[in-house]
Amino acid sequence: xxxxxxxxxxxxxxxxxxxxxxxxxxxxxxxxVYDLRHILGALSPIVPTSYHTILNLGFITxxxxxxxxxxxxxxxxxxxxxxxxxxxxxxxxxxLAAHRWTRRLGAFLIAFGTWxxxxxxxLRVILHWPAxxxxxxxxxxxxxxxxxxxxxxxxxxxxxxxxxxxLYLRPxxx
Numbered sequence: 590x591x592x593x594x595x596x597x598x599x600x601x602x603x604x605x606x607x608x609x610x611x612x613x614x615x616x617x618x619x620x621x622v623y624d625l626r627h628i629l630g631a632l633s634p635i636v637p638t639s640y641h642t643i644l645n646l647g648f649i650t651x652x653x654x655x656x657x658x659x660x661x662x663x664x665x666x667x668x669x670x671x672x673x674x675x676x677x678x679x680x681x682x683x684x685l686a687a688h689r690w691t692r693r694l695g696a697f698l699i700a701f702g703t704w705x706x707x708x709x710x711x712l713r714v715i716l717h718w719p720a721x722x723x724x725x726x727x728x729x730x731x732x733x734x735x736x737x738x739x740x741x742x743x744x745x746x747x748x749x750x751x752x753x754x755x756l757y758l759r760p761x762x763x
Contacts, residue, residue: 593760600758603686607696607757610682611703618675618704619711625668626716629660636725636736643733648741652734658727669730679704691756698753702746709739 640652659665683697712718719726722740729735 597758597760600692603696604699604754604757607682607686607699607753608703611700612707614675614678614700614704615707616711618708619715621671622708622712623715625659629664636727637734640734649728649735649737652736654734658730658734665730672730675704687757689761691759695753695756695759698749699757700753702749702753705742705746706750709743 637652637654637656637658639655641655643651643653645651657665659668679697679700682700683693686696686700687693709719718724719739722743723738725736726739726742727734727736728742
């Protein structure tokens, strides 16, 4: 019983560490966006107005923009690779946070969800953006740009964190 409690406490400390990592990473991401917007002279997000819809789910629309979302297609490629590297880093931290696949998945969901939630929190603090939860944004660029209201990734990320905590803290079945 004491061993079970000790193992649970260790996992709870792991959750704290994953949340701290995700929050710090969310700030780094927001800082990159802040810098990029200043460099490009666009303090508001770059949401395309002219695009072809690939799939519209209502809360997320997958699109093919008529032109590059950023100043040049080269910047767009760099941003796409940066996003891919973000996922690699989140997978790496999850791999280090646990030994079993279920807990690794939980760790990934905690880190990813916290990163995304705090990314928008930090953007609000740094840029005073978004103006509302219904403000449109580009969520992701892989494999194509995803757009929709900011509320969408916030709700999804909250459920990712909650599900991740559940998976990460769940006792091992032996």
